[in-house]
Amino acid sequence: MQIADRMNFIQNSVFANLRKDKEQYEQQHHQQVLDFTLGSPNIPPAPNVIQTLSNQAQIARNYRYAVDPLNELIDTISEWYFNRYQVRLTADEICLLQGSQEALVNLPLLYCNPGDGILVQNPYYPAYVDAPHIAQADILFMPLKEEHDYLIDFDAISPIQRQKAKMMIVCYPNNPTGATAPDWFIEKLIRFAKENDILVIYDNAYSDLIFDGSKGKSFLSFDGAKEVGIELNSFSKSYGMAGARLGVMVGNETVIAQYRKLKSNLDYGVFLPVQYAGIEALQTGSKIVEQTRQTYIERRQLLQQEFSKAGWAIELTKATMFIWAQIPDEYEDSYVFTKDLLFKTGVLVTPGLAFGQEGKRYVRLALVTENETICQAAKRFEQTQFFHSLTTSD
Ligand SMILES: Cc1ncc(COP(=O)(O)O)c(C=O)c1O
Numbered sequence: 001m002q003i004a005d006r007m008n009f010i011q012n013s014v015f016a017n018l019r020k021d022k023e024q025y026e027q028q029h030h031q032q033v034l035d036f037t038l039g040s041p042n043i044p045p046a047p048n049v050i051q052t053l054s055n056q057a058q059i060a061r062n063y064r065y066a067v068d069p070l071n072e073l074i075d076t077i078s079e080w081y082f083n084r085y086q087v088r089l090t091a092d093e094i095c096l097l098q099g100s101q102e103a104l105v106n107l108p109l110l111y112c113n114p115g116d117g118i119l120v121q122n123p124y125y126p127a128y129v130d131a132p133h134i135a136q137a138d139i140l141f142m143p144l145k146e147e148h149d150y151l152i153d154f155d156a157i158s159p160i161q162r163q164k165a166k167m168m169i170v171c172y173p174n175n176p177t178g179a180t181a182p183d184w185f186i187e188k189l190i191r192f193a194k195e196n197d198i199l200v201i202y203d204n205a206y207s208d209l210i211f212d213g214s215k216g217k218s219f220l221s222f223d224g225a226k227e228v229g230i231e232l233n234s235f236s237k238s239y240g241m242a243g244a245r246l247g248v249m250v251g252n253e254t255v256i257a258q259y260r261k262l263k264s265n266l267d268y269g270v271f272l273p274v275q276y277a278g279i280e281a282l283q284t285g286s287k288i289v290e291q292t293r294q295t296y297i298e299r300r301q302l303l304q305q306e307f308s309k310a311g312w313a314i315e316l317t318k319a320t321m322f323i324w325a326q327i328p329d330e331y332e333d334s335y336v337f338t339k340d341l342l343f344k345t346g347v348l349v350t351p352g353l354a355f356g357q358e359g360k361r362y363v364r365l366a367l368v369t370e371n372e373t374i375c376q377a378a379k380r381f382e383q384t385q386f387f388h389s390l391t392t393s394d
Contacts, residue, residue: 009133013126014354021339022348029346034377036365037350039175039321043295045240045281046288052280053244056273066269069096073275077248080282085207085218087250093226095256095263096270100205100232100247101127103259106266107201108135108167110258117164119198121152123176123355123362128169140165143358150179154192162196173206173216176355176364177324178317180210186222193228199255200229208238208289210319211297220251230255237321238289239281244274296321299367299374306378311387323365324352328390333360345380 015038022033044050056062074091081087097103104127108118114136120128122141132139140161144150152170170189172181181189193200200219207216219231230251236242249256270278281288300316303323307314314325331337334351342348350366352359381387 006133006136010130014350018338018348018350021342025342025346025348031346033342034347034369034373034380036367036369036377037348038368039366040368041237041240041242041292041321042368042370043240043292045244045277046285048284049239049241049277049281053273053277056276059273062272062276064272066272066275067264069269070272070275070279073279076279076282077250081218081220081250085221087218087220089220089250090253092253093250093256095249095259096275097232097247097249098267098270099236099242099245100203100234100249102245102247103232103249104128104169104201104203105131105134106262107259108132108137110255110262111166111199112137116166117161119157119161119165119168121169121171121174122357123352123359124169125171125175125203126355128171129356131169137166138164141356142168144174144177144179145358150174150177151181151185152189154188157192162198165196165198167199167201168193169201169203170219171203171205173210173319175206175320176322176350176352176359176362178320178322180212180214180216180318183217183222186217186219186225190222190224190228194224198228199252200225202229202231202251204231205234205237206320207233209293209296209321211293211300211316212318216319226251226253228252235278235281238292239285240288240292241274241277241281244277246270246274246278296367299369299371302371303365303367303374306375307381310378310381311385311390312381321367323367324362325349325365327352327361327363328387330390334363338363341386345377345384345386347377347380 018037025033074094077094078089081089108131112135117138117140118132119140119142122143129139142152202219210216219225230249233248235246304314304316317324327334327337334353338349338351349363352362
């Protein structure tokens with residue numbers, strides 16, 4: 001059987017490869033690896049959300065296909081967007097998803113013929129490059145530089161790229177860099193999209209995880225946004241529902257209608273108990289969102305304090321559950337550093353190269369570990385003198 005050409009571009013997830021390295025270390029050293037790689041939140045949903053899911057799962061009629069979403073959930077999403085982001089949405093501007101990943105991967109199929117372009121930030125969340133590959137579209141990278149606060153440099157997008165691009169995928173608060181976008185940037189993004197007739201896919205998975213005191217906004221709260229794009233939002237990070245798949249696409253009515261048409265051929269909706277849990281999460285969840293944010297604040301501070309004592313001075317990112325840290329000068333690239341760190345200390349981080357070429361000199365640490373794990377990692381750095389030996393060899 002000959003696989004299709006497009007499959008040659010789809011890589012095994014970097015996390016699968018890291019898992020192999022992890023197993024090798026554990027077999028050799030008989031010691032558990034302290035793992036800071038995967039961004040799967042370890043903060044559970046609120047007890048009332050779990051209870052709702054459990055109660056609804058006892059009801060036999062909830063096992064039918066859920067082609068049409070619950071009206072009550074659509075109304076609740078509309079209220080949530082108004083109260084949380086001051087954005088008014090009609091039912092035609094809302095599409096329920098099995099997590100936002102689903103739409104990220106499928107949206108290019110709506111607007112891209114083979115050979116059309118998709119503007120993608122680099123570094124990127126891996127689905128942003130898998131999606132164009134599936135649609136056989138060309139990826140047009142937009143490098144994000146630390147010296148520009150990891151914001152897209154619109155002036156660097158060439159006339160040819162502008163003409164070729166049908167869509168652009170934009171994510172702030174950004175995974176993996178942890179950067180946020182100021183208002184002027186979003187205004188510029190909307191102008192750029194309008195002038196060049198490019199659809200904006202705005203990935204807003206982390207709007208509740210900002211740590212400088214500011215409140216994350218919706219892309220749609222800016223004038224003209226609904227004309228040029230849609231926003232994806234997620235229940236995974238704010239409400240701890242990553243495995244109970246639930247997300248939402250909101251914004252441009254035409255895009256939503258087209259996506260619904262595609263989706264009607266792909267799946268039969270979100271499991272009803274998960275929809276009920278989503279209603280419960282949105283109606284009662286503001287306290288849990290605040291607690292989640294506080295938990296990350298504590299972990300970030302602890303990590304910075306303990307790692308710096310052990311010789312790894314880390315600058316905190318502004319947002320998200322990730323730290324985007326530069327690798328020491330002594331290392332050629334982030335893959336080499338990651339392997340050395342793992343096999344010398346038993347601590348695993350994600351090499352920035354897994355998120356594109358712009359991640360060559362960075363690694364990403366996901367703060368989805370308990371405080372205890374952070375302290376243990378710092379202890380291993382101390383015991384092995386991993387970072388101290390680098391700095392004293394200068
Ligand atoms: C930037 C970004 N977008 C989308 C997703 C997918 O989220 P969901 O669980 O809603 O599919 C993630 C998950 O880690 C993410 O980091």
